Amino acid sequence: MNAPAHPDHLLPQLNLRDVPPELITALKARFAERCSTALVVCEQHGRDESSFAAPPPSAVVFAESTADVAEAVKLAAQYQVPVIPFGVGTSLEGHLLAVQGGISIDVSRMNRVLSVNAEDLTVTVQAGVTRKQLNEEVKSTGLFFPIDPGADATLGGMSATRASGTNAVRYGTMRENVLALEVVTASGEVIRTGTRAKKSSAGYDLTRLMVGSEGTLGVITEVTVKLYPLPEAISAAICSFPSIEAAVRTTIQIIQLGVPIARVELIDSNTVRMVNAYAKLGLREEPMLLMEFHGSPSSVKEQAETVQEIAADLGGNAFEWASTPEERTRLWTARHNAYFAAIQSKPGCRAISTDTCVPISRLADCLLDSVSEADASGIPYFLVGHVGDGNFHFGYLIDPDKPEERATAEALNHTLVARALSLEGTCTGEHGVGLHKMDFLVTEAGTGAVDMMRTIKRALDPLNIMNPGKIFTL
């Protein structure tokens, strides 16, 4: 295996179950060459963008339809073998790791846009459609799908982790944008969780129970999401600040004034430095806000004027504006390259990513002390943030072969999460719990709430075969 080594204490969920050869035989009989047990295929499906490693799944089924998924799940249920849904593998929290063994169900071939309802601003897609593909396919309608977690993730995966990203400050997260799902349950039954109506009070909100359930309650096979009219005008801007604090205080004022900003991203000076080295951008190596405004021309102008005034008052300078798509792309290069630039800055490293999110009024309190601690630790890091939502990510760059670096990074994260929780925030704004935040979840939600989650899990998946060992252990 190429995946990095890891200290065992990070994977208490490791509890391999037997995958009987009869199941593999049955899967091969049903799926032929679409069921692979090749080590390279299994290994590729047994890791994600997290820094964890576990033995790979025993087989990968490449599903091409909901019926395929249902049959694979039924066979797995028959042998009580875990099932791990796989989209394109961009999870950051170990969601895809076969910590209890089992089979991976790859839905990436389920990549058809099933119906665009431009008049209703909705679209229904198979779970393997990625967000960039979706936007390409609906472009001619004048509509777009705003949720942008950075990676070109699948809509199924984004639903499963309740993803969000840069545009969430204006358009919300997957929680607000998924209207309905088709789900294969733990018994292999196919259900639909909603309609295309914009709102409904028809029974329990199974859609939102599934959104964020990380594959532990079922396999998402279809997703109906909202679309939005492409804004009449879009304007982007970058602005440098003398300190992170000034950038953060600018953000807080923007949000508190109710400016309907579409994106407001923080990039710290470390990260600007890495991005300059990686992409020769020649940006001022100071903390920076990247912003985007959507609306009518007059509304965009109003928003931009308000923001420029706030920023200038707090020492913001070197405002640079862009309104054509090409210019905007250039400004956003720094943000889009941050992760890869950081990884390249320390060859062989892995990033341990944090994901706290706090009420906007607490953002400075949460962020500034954590920056001091990270600086003092000696661990290199990058810092980016969807600060308009109070959400930010440190990426601590560790050598996976040096347990002491991992320990330092985990200790920094621990302190950060404790601080965020004390400020009425959450341990994960958008990445999910996965393998990494189970203890934090208990601290955040309380044992009573986590026990309620467990009770739901046990009731809906009595054999504990749906992505077991994630979110909580049973």
Place this chain on the structure above:
Amino acid sequence: MNAPAHPDHLLPQLNLRDVPPELITALKARFAERCSTALVVCEQHGRDESSFAAPPPSAVVFAESTADVAEAVKLAAQYQVPVIPFGVGTSLEGHLLAVQGGISIDVSRMNRVLSVNAEDLTVTVQAGVTRKQLNEEVKSTGLFFPIDPGADATLGGMSATRASGTNAVRYGTMRENVLALEVVTASGEVIRTGTRAKKSSAGYDLTRLMVGSEGTLGVITEVTVKLYPLPEAISAAICSFPSIEAAVRTTIQIIQLGVPIARVELIDSNTVRMVNAYAKLGLREEPMLLMEFHGSPSSVKEQAETVQEIAADLGGNAFEWASTPEERTRLWTARHNAYFAAIQSKPGCRAISTDTCVPISRLADCLLDSVSEADASGIPYFLVGHVGDGNFHFGYLIDPDKPEERATAEALNHTLVARALSLEGTCTGEHGVGLHKMDFLVTEAGTGAVDMMRTIKRALDPLNIMNPGKIFTL
């Protein structure tokens, strides 16, 4: 009992359980005069705004704290007796009826606003706070809570039914606006379902599982919701149309163009006539749209111009504008009085309310045939709608002593729901399932999805004491 008689077949849920005198003794010992068994008190807590009736609960506990609720639930659990949460009794679907006997827990004395976080645009209240009270208490902050279901309902009740109303087209429903809840579970344990962070991926979305669960999974005791800055400018307008179709097509175009309209309400000519008779308004007795625009002065002007152009093109006329609060209130009188005007138009009547919601492109298809059917039935009705969301309500005015009128109204509703479902809509946009829409729910969601709801219910409430007999039967 003053509640109207009813044909038994409408309440298949009626299945009275024994309430042992030991429970009443224990409740009186614990709550003294805050536990009432007076018939008049029990009867008042055993009905709502629906047209159904059932025997009243055996006792009413007036809770003043979360601990009170928890203790009452624990006692009820000990004797396996149903618990029905009660706010101010404005449910339209029989949610409050003791169809399986039991006790009512009245939370209306839990009416404190606990913390206003103006900087974060959030507020936490006890479940008995009503929406008007909340808006009064936060007025000085320059913020407001937009969800307006018409009645001055409690935040707990609005959460439990996933309520919405006139402002939802712009601000969303309780689904989008509740950040976190405190809930007393079926075992009397107290849990919190979220934090004040704007977004989170921390485990199952218990908040949204509880929102819309109609008291069947727990008693909501605290609610944290979003607030919004009072718009800089507000402008309201009414406009008459030659036909319902013209009004509906105007609405569809407004929404499809992405105008961020805050309210767009349809009132049919029947209802205008009733309101004129009730409140001497002298309005043109034609179908009418009531609209409201929120934003900066220039944005409000832009929105208004766009809408006026669309409406004029479809025959809209007699536009009347209002921008001061007094003028706006006058324009909205027709909408706010619609229900009472209708009830008064036929003395002794009850209204059987429909609540379908369809994708906006299907609105005309759904509405126009249903109007023809209602006209042909001979049953008087009013018709109002949150048409911007594709949601509308017929109120069929029946004499509760004439089973044939009820049967006709139910048949009209049945046809309407079937039509809405065939158009990818829902049987209930905002009122909930309650006693009235169980069969519709199965048709809409499918037996698999409803069985999943039942499984969750059984797991979280194994004694089936939390508002049993609502949403589905077990």
